[in-house]
Amino acid sequence: MAEKKDKKQLKQQKQSAKKVDKKATKATGKKATKKAAKKPSSKEVISQLKKQVADLKKKNGSLDDQYLRAEAEMQNVQKHDAMDAQQIRKYSGQKLAKSILPGLDNMERALAVKTPDKGGKQLKQGVKMVYDRLTQALSENGIKEVKVAGKPFNPEYAQAVQTVPATKKHPAAQVVKVLQKGYRLHDRTLRPAMVVVAK
Template structure:
């Protein structure tokens, strides 16, 4: 056997590998060409409309989900607000009432003292102290008495229940007497002062 004319087994194997590699390269190139042609191929109108419809449906589903979550959150907020308002109406005066307990205690002690008291001046002084303490607590809660003494009549704060002749020219149109004290709560009138005005 002539070795020069005959290809060795190893050479044949190498050639086969080269042929296989070339074939694989051609297949890859063909696939790439097909993919690029698919990418550049324009969609038909039906396909385009179908794609837009899918996008619109997905967006609608997302918006619906957001809406449902928002509606649930708002409903929870509304229920919580109603409950807080109800609690405020029922227990809003708790702080003010609690601050008056010391006054009630003082009155109870005063009533017991009056039963056995012989000194009227001491009783009078005790009641005056309780009154002043009560006015102080009202002031801490934003309640203030409306000033009336020789003030000009102001219908926002005063209610004239009588008009009498003025003792002097300076007191004409001014308040001469207060029949019932008026009060404001945080600058809002909660009871007008009933007054007598000079003319």
């Protein structure tokens, strides 16, 4: 009787195993096997590892290249920013200087007026002191008069507002007279000189 019972249990276990096998086949699409999957040989493992190393070296080289390009780009941006900042500092007084120049012109006109009396001469002397100090301050900040009188006409520094016939003393295309002074801030023209040119 015990033998029948053991056979019955064995039969039930086989049926249960078949059901599990069918379920596994449905789930994975493969038949479940009792044998373990075959392990790859050492040559295959070495080959796979060599391939992985080659792929990683290639990826590393690409990343190194990207890094170097980004580093070079960053250095270029920093250089450009430094140059921009230098230009801003160099020409920061341009607007102020342009607004001061008409006052300087008025002082020059006042100094050109002849004054016969003592009070006028003292006033003129005071204007001259202010004028000298102002031109010195402008010069210290890179603002200088453009000297064009008697030189060949250059449209970068001068603007011709009148022409006169050329002579031996003033050949063609030479600045004969300056009507209004021109000024530069370092290497940049703030205001061109208004001139009379020989033609």
